[in-house]
Amino acid sequence: MKLPVIKGFDEDAFNKYLKNAGWLMFGKALSLIVNLLIARYLGPILFGDLSFGLSLVAILAAVGALGLDTFIIREIIQEPAKRDEILGTSLWLRLAANALLIPIAVGVYLISHQLTPNPGEPLTLLVGLLALASFFKSFNVIDAYFQSQVQSKYVVQVQNIGLIITSVVKIVIITLNLPLIYIVFAYVLDGFILAAGLIIIYQKRGLNIFNWHFNKERARFLLKKSSPLILSAVMVTIYMKIDIVMLKSIGSKAVGIYSAAQNLSEAWYFIPIAIVTSVFPALLNARKTDLDRYQKRLGNLYDLLIYISLPVALFISFFASDIIHIIYRGKYDGAGPMLSIHIWSGIFVFLGTASSQFLVAEGYTKISFYRTAAGALINIGLNFWLIPKYAGVGASIATLIACFVSTFYLLLIRKTRGQGIMMLKSLFLVTAFQKIFKR
Template identity: 35%
Template sequence: MSFSWLMMERVVHLGAGLVVGLWVARHLGPEQQGLLSYVLAYSVLATPLLTLGINAIVAREIVRHPEDEGRILGAAVGLRMVGALLSAVLCWGIALWLNPGNTTLAFYVALVNAAWAIGALRVVQFWFQAHYIPRNMTIAMMVVSLSFAMLRIGLILLNAPLGAFVYAAAGEIAVFGIAGLAAYLHTASAIRWRWHMPTARGLLRNSWMLAVSELPAVVYLKIDILMLAHTRTASEVGHYAAAARLSEAWYVLPIVFASAILPRLISLRDQDHGRYNQRLQEAYDLLACGAMLVAMTTTVLADDIISFLLGPAYAPSALILIIHIWAGVFMSMRALLAQWLIAEDLYVFSIVTQSCGALINIALNLILIPSLGGTGAAMATVVSYAVASFGALFLSRRTRPAGDMMVRALFWPLRIASVLRTLRRSL
């Protein structure tokens, strides 16, 4: 039941965000959409500072020390508020340095990051997870997602300018935090949080490595937007951002699939290692098959998809989409690899492989973006995903078995029977 509520919230949030986000892109046009994407990219790149890696350990600490949950939540919220304010100042300075004289753009960047000071209240979601009672929290989050989707639709109908959508983005972040607090009060009846310095130090001691490990992942996500913005035009950023959003829209599916089969895999690993490896191979086959079918379909229909969803102004996005969609083949297998690394207690390799991919991504963007623009950024994304999720696995004997499975998965038509068998078993 807990999983169902969490999945429902994710589907509503991502679904509403995708549909309305595409409508917003069509309304703003490539240049203004490029500026909006640029502003929002800063808060993604600042994620390690915004969260301080605390998200991953709050629920665990509450489960281990339920008597201290007031101190844990108080320290977590306080630390994240400080992180948000530091992020706002830092990103404002960077944006002003990179865009001399453009104080409005720097203000927008600072505003979105500062909103996380209130959005930090959303850390209560981990209290709900620790107590296995996500219902009130997920309902609150879904209400906020749908409300701000309606607000954005209203702004489109009113022909609102770029600034209105920046304020909407900042407002949504803040209201998510307020809604989380309201759900907590409805469930827990009273706030018993308090700042406790030793608890805060303990959280940071346990989370700083997680914060560092988040950096390569966020580089993947948004560094291309910033590099495009400072070497090409805002319109090209808009074309690329729109194509990337469409390309990444289905990424939640392999993540959900991999998370769902993890308990079964761990159980099999302890009972029958041969069957464990067989099930892993079948899962990789299924993920590669699904991703390739999505990529091939999108490659054929890219022009029609862009024209229908975004209009003729985004015609250059079609070629970017055709290239970028193939990153999904490696990303989908990466979703299972992440679970395998956890099961095998090889988490450090996740940081290593992500770092390799991030460095290659930056290097290729520096080479390709000046001459090829968004098309070059898409190429860099595909290659860096392939390196981080596939190629880097062959650098160590301990991760090579996963790399071998991925090689076989890429030739899934030769094992179509196992693909169908896995699909039937997972339904």
């Protein structure tokens, strides 16, 4: 039976948005397998060093993104004739920001290394190279363009090609028993291939990156609008990654064991991102044409994410220790209790990812910042308290509480309380039972 057609939006269009989510599956699965192989190969100490470097750079790289992705999509949809100006301005802003972040990342590491009680081996080169890999993400503005055209499949194809190449490189490195630094170079190669691939696919679609140009007024406008999202992205990354950085004070082995659990817990976080990214243009269109339909689609989106995340959390929490032992072949057995706690954070990450798009669509960027700031501050405070007592288990508890607070912060604000209640209904399966009993 066909769904009723809305003016300017129909079933075929919505299916088109949803189909784009499927393109990420292969790439993410391959990435997970390779990361597990790397963890097995390196062992807890070296894997802890790599995880620490990736987390430190990720926190700083959140600044380099400048919070522009969603605004690039919105601006191109609203002003398609200004495409080259929007993309050119965004690219130059990101290139400048990410270039500055390379020496800043090294400087921050050197300071933290001096202040850490158990610093371990110097990781200066590792941090610098990972920051260089992050520099190439400046070209993700091209990804934002394809998202605005609901053509994410082209970007995912490029990502998968690059991922296959670098996965083969990493497997060769493991097979040849090469040092950790070679794996770090593979991350740099991954960033370079993705940037080059995005440029090539953009050109092959009949477009020309050399037509892009920088506009000062556009830059001021974009930075003004996105500044709350810059801070918000930093806060999101802090409360997702700060636990690893703070665990380094206990030692690289503690970081490695916790990271083994965290990687499995977060391996499926691409699912809400893929779904939400794919349906975001549909939500914007529905908001323009039918507000009731818009709210209904948001509610259905929350329900869908709960249906996916809740069963997985239940299953993994019961069998976490067995899963860790089987996957890592006994090298990370202490990670089981951490995984059984950390996996529940995914439920709130799923809901938070979806509600973030609601905040952007409604222009509530300050609220987006406030809620992520609350989560980040709570996570940092809890980590200071729990990590010295319980190490990785304490970090897992801190992350879970922080994710819950950040997601349901919307209940505290009058104009977003309706979304918070909608998410609560989905979480406690209220809407699911309502649908069942209506039949």
